[in-house]
Amino acid sequence: MTARENPARIDEVIGTVEFHDTAAVDREVRLAAAAQCRWADTPVAERVRAVRVAADALDPELDAIAELTARETGKVLADARGEAGFAAVVLRWYAERGEELLQDRVTDDERGRLVTRHRPFGVVGAITPWNAPLILSMLKVAPALVAGNAIVVKPSPLAPFGVTRMLQTLADALPAGLVRVVHGEVETATALVGHELVSRIAFTGGDVAGRAIASLAGRSLTPSVLELGGNDPAIVLPDADLDDAAMDRMVMAAFATSGQVCMALKRLYVPAERHDEIVAALVAAAERVLHVGDPLTPGVTMGPVVSAASAARVRHLVEAARSAGATVVEIGTVVGDLSRGHFVRPTLVLGVSDDDPVVATEQFGPTLPVLTYDSLDDAVARANAGELGLGASVWSSDEERAFEVAARLDAGFAFVNTHNRTGMTLRAPFGGVKRSGWGREYGDEGLLEYVQPCVIHAPGAFRAGAAGLAATAYPGG
Numbered sequence: 001m002t003a004r005e006n007p008a009r010i011d012e013v014i015g016t017v018e019f020h021d022t023a024a025v026d027r028e029v030r031l032a033a034a035a036q037c038r039w040a041d042t043p044v045a046e047r048v049r050a051v052r053v054a055a056d057a058l059d060p061e062l063d064a065i066a067e068l069t070a071r072e073t074g075k076v077l078a079d080a081r082g083e084a085g086f087a088a089v090v091l092r093w094y095a096e097r098g099e100e101l102l103q104d105r106v107t108d109d110e111r112g113r114l115v116t117r118h119r120p121f122g123v124v125g126a127i128t129p130w131n132a133p134l135i136l137s138m139l140k141v142a143p144a145l146v147a148g149n150a151i152v153v154k155p156s157p158l159a160p161f162g163v164t165r166m167l168q169t170l171a172d173a174l175p176a177g178l179v180r181v182v183h184g185e186v187e188t189a190t191a192l193v194g195h196e197l198v199s200r201i202a203f204t205g206g207d208v209a210g211r212a213i214a215s216l217a218g219r220s221l222t223p224s225v226l227e228l229g230g231n232d233p234a235i236v237l238p239d240a241d242l243d244d245a246a247m248d249r250m251v252m253a254a255f256a257t258s259g260q261v262c263m264a265l266k267r268l269y270v271p272a273e274r275h276d277e278i279v280a281a282l283v284a285a286a287e288r289v290l291h292v293g294d295p296l297t298p299g300v301t302m303g304p305v306v307s308a309a310s311a312a313r314v315r316h317l318v319e320a321a322r323s324a325g326a327t328v329v330e331i332g333t334v335v336g337d338l339s340r341g342h343f344v345r346p347t348l349v350l351g352v353s354d355d356d357p358v359v360a361t362e363q364f365g366p367t368l369p370v371l372t373y374d375s376l377d378d379a380v381a382r383a384n385a386g387e388l389g390l391g392a393s394v395w396s397s398d399e400e401r402a403f404e405v406a407a408r409l410d411a412g413f414a415f416v417n418t419h420n421r422t423g424m425t426l427r428a429p430f431g432g433v434k435r436s437g438w439g440r441e442y443g444d445e446g447l448l449e450y451v452q453p454c455v456i457h458a459p460g461a462f463r464a465g466a467a468g469l470a471a472t473a474y475p476g477g
Contacts, residue, residue: 002157007074007304008294008341014072017160019184025191028152028180032123033197035177036150040120044102044148050174051095051145057173058088061165065134067296069162073130074303074342075257076295080134080162087138087166093426094447098146101447112460118451120148121223122199125192127213129205130159130306131260137163139441140202140225141170145178147450149200152180154192156205158306193217200224200450202439204262210437225439225449227431230390231362233267233383234419235405236278237376237396246395246417247285253393253419255290255332255346258305259314259366263391263430265419267359269379272372279370282348283331290332290346297335304341305365311342314365317358318347321369326352354382362388376405384410389434393419410434 001019006012020028039047062084070080105116126140137153144151155163164181171179182188189209193201193216201217201224203210210228217224234250236242242250253265270278295303305311322328327350334345346366349358359369373379383392392411396402399416406414412432415423424430429443439449461468 004072004158004160006071006341007306008071008296008343010341014068015161017157017183020182020188020191021184022187022191025152025182025188025195028182029123029125029192029195029197031177032150032152032180035175036120036122036148039145039150039175039178040122040148042148044098044146047146047148048095048099051091051142054170054173055088055091055095058091058166058169061169062088065162065166068165069134069159070295070303072159072161073133074295074306076300076303079257080295083132083134084162084166087134090135090138090426091142094142094146097444097447098143101444102147102451110460112463113458115456117454117456118147118448119454120451122149123195123197124149124151124200124202124450125195125198126151126153126202127189127192127205127209128153128155128163130156131257131262133159133163134166136204137167139446141167141179143447144200144202144450145174147447149450150178150180152182152192152198154182154184154188157183157185189213190216193222194220196220198222202449203227205229207435225431225441226437227262227390227439227441228435228437229262229362229364229388230411230432230436231266231360231386231388232263232391232393232411232419233269233409234265234393234395235373235376235379235383235409236268236270236274237394237398237401237405238271238274239397239401240395241397242278242281242395244285244288247281248289249418249422250395251282251285251289252301253422254368255286255302255366256420258302258344259346259368260305260310260364261420263413263420265368265393266363267383268368268370269373269383270370272374275370275372279329279348279350282368282370283329286331286346287333291335292332292338292343292346293335294341300335302332302346302366304338304343306342308342310365311344314344314363314367317361317363317365318349318367321349321352321356321358324352324356326350326356326358354385360386380405380408384408387435388432390432390436391415391419393417393423412436
């Protein structure tokens with residue numbers, strides 16, 4: 001069992017969670033497996049109707065779910081409400097797409113009859129993080145269910161309450177057993193990933209945990225979808241028109257959710273001749289849009305980081321850069337008393353090199369290093385350095401030029417003139433390259449991750465009256 005404190009008011013305990021041991025995980029997975037057999041046999045149209053009913057059941061719970069999520073994560077209440085609402089949107093969107101994507105594809109012509117079916121995996125084991133627990137769970141739950149799977153979710157111990165309420169609401173509205181929740185840490189995750197009845201793993205989180213999960217899943221050849229974070233660069237081209245709206249987007253791209261977002265802007269490359277201008281514009285934008293305080297207070301746009309350990313890590317990165325000669329600029333405005341929680345003042349870090357830890361590692365906190373470049377080729381090469389390749393962005397007044405540069409970046413998702421959630425769309429698959437993981441969420445690809453295409457084929461050459469083997473062309477015509 002573990003107790004969870006409010007990171008904005010560390011003297012307030014939100015609640016306690018009972019951890020699941022190996023036997024409890026086994027029980028939950030077996031319940032899910034029994035339910036999945038019936039669910040897989042349910043026609044797609046009926047599954048979709050059931051999911052839509054579950055989405056309707058979720059609507060009246062969204063405000064309560066959002067408040068729980070804000071209190072346990074330190075996420076600003078308005079953002080938590082947006083996340084909860086978007087989770088419901090995702091559920092309905094995949095229900096709609098499922099009706100089209102999951103129908104059998106039939107081709108019947110002179111070359112033969114070919115039927116492609118979509119077979120669910122069975123039980124999906126999902127391990128989700130604390131920074132966006134609602135949406136990052138729903139991006140697994142929604143397509144898995146529509147595709148005909150059952151799912152067992154293990155939320156982060158740092159954010160168990162809001163997501164559990166969301167998933168329990170869905171579970172109550174769907175056939176019994178389809179959605180299960182287990183709580184715990186390494187023992188629980190290991191039991192879930194290694195379970196013989198879990199046929200697909202979906203994970204969003206850090207590199208260390210991702211490697212362990214991939215290794216464990218590999219022992220039993222269990223396929224996986226992994227999103228392992230990023231160290232997202234942004235390149236400002238010399239012609240970029242950075243008006244107030246653009247600068248506001250840039251600041252929030254870096255500092256929303258206190259910078260604790262996998263696709264946050266984490267390294268900013270600017271033309272050397274525009275450095276001072278852009279830094280001044282960042283400071284001014286932060287004064288407009290970055291208000292730090294208790295996340296339940298109206299008008300606050302940035303709360304604390306999630307834990308004391310996270311706060312210490314970010315402060316260490318910033319102070320190490322300062323000690324090495326960097327200039328650290330505090331930005332934004334403070335609303336209220338920050339001493340009660342795990343607050344870290346947002347900063348810009350100037351005069352650093354690409355090798356400094358605050359640049360070379362994913363900070364996952366409210367700090368943004370600003371670096372200069374002299375040539376675009378140099379900026380692209382430096383942006384592509386490192387093992388991670390989740391997101392990136394290019395800022396320019398010439399959209400065609402921006403797309404050309406973005407195509408050169410090692411990123412699974414490149415934004416133009418924005419970054420982070422303001423550039424996301426449900427229709428576009430999202431995921432990383434290099435060591436940022438594999439598989440995709442969002443888009444049609446996010447649904448197809450949860451099915452296996454299975455084919456039935458009768459070659460036309462072997463129909464009555466056809467030419468037979470002599471008419472076929474290796475390897476299949």
